[in-house]
Amino acid sequence: MIKVGIIEDNEYMREGWETFIDFEDDLTVIGSFGSCEEAFESEVINKINVAIMDIGLPGMSGIEGVNYMREHHPDVNIIMATVHDDDDHIFDALKAGAVGYLMKKVTPDEMVSAIRDAHNGGSPITPNIARKVIATFQKAADLEEELSEREIQILKELATGRSYAAIGKKIFLSVDGVRHHIRNIYQKLEVHSRSEAIAKGISKRIINPDRD
Amino acid sequence: MIKVGIIEDNEYMREGWETFIDFEDDLTVIGSFGSCEEAFESEVINKINVAIMDIGLPGMSGIEGVNYMREHHPDVNIIMATVHDDDDHIFDALKAGAVGYLMKKVTPDEMVSAIRDAHNGGSPITPNIARKVIATFQKAADLEEELSEREIQILKELATGRSYAAIGKKIFLSVDGVRHHIRNIYQKLEVHSRSEAIAKGISKRIINPDRD
């Protein structure tokens, strides 16, 4: 039995969700709240398995609520359910720790399916939003010139904080040889400093410090 | 009618997929190949709407194939279907441009549902992989000390390439005042240079150059 919590200020929507979620054999709504504050004061907050969270709420916003939940009730899986389909809301919610993101016009079938998905370790996201999220992993195709393998290698080294001299020692070039490549990198990335090159290189998925 | 292409070196698997995909009213397999090279030489390659792509293929790998498709047939939606559930394969595939990622043990129902999802602008991903992908957006919780708002602001400025003096002018501090904060940032992030701070700040989702 998946225990569901709903945090949504519109009471008609809240009751509508409650009704069709409770209709499912394996789901039960154990708490339904008009605001985060109300939810956090309840006795059931730590018994919820999956929470459906609106973003635009009175008082504390849904995103702030996710931050709070992540800190105080980290085992609750939170799905955002909202009208906001802009990047800021999407990525702020994911950054805060939401595991799913649904547009409010989602069908009852899709909602219960999403709850099960989230409970089973998945990440239910409305399709066009999911595509938007996945697209952020794609290597940028809008650079006029691609960096060579050598340039990418050097950019990776820049991101580790190494000096030109240390990089040169590692790849068997003089300091000025390294600098020559770095000039090319800056030109291709249309930046003017090491800092900009690193930031842009990571943002455009040319390098990835977590995995390189 | 969604036109499907299959690129998979195991012929039994290929035929199995073909059979149940063709069984659907709205799906049809218009091409089935044992390798990327074979697929790219075919006359139907540019008619495919959704391609199911293995990663471990003879000759060109599936990920290299995605890179090629993205360049030559950018309208084809590619779903990886593979046994590899490690980060490198996942993120290399997404980086290359795959819109979906399925573990091979996926059920026939899930596969056809994924094809429709991808065709309709979504991003079908096996649940535990999707969760892993979404988790990369979460702000890191493993830092011993959180950066203050002021420190985050300064880190954002560092990533733009501004000098300490320019940053100080912007936020009404002396160069040495800025430097004082920067020392604190380095300490909290456990880094020793501007470059490392920027790379780590982006990786840990403390700052996001695309949106800041």
Added chain:
DNA sequence: AAACTAACTGCATAACTATGCGGTATTTAC
């Protein structure tokens, strides 16, 4: 042949970064 390009190198120099050391002012706790 000459011209062009890319990779590597060098030198000079101004600006910038990071470190060490020191300080003041304010707030909080004992």
Added chain:
DNA sequence: GTAAATACCGCATAGTTATGCAGTTAGTTT
């Protein structure tokens, strides 16, 4: 009162970065 922590500031200095200018070598193109 004292002590500790935080935010801001200052100075000196060595190391590093970025720019401008120049060069050599090898390969490719005209």
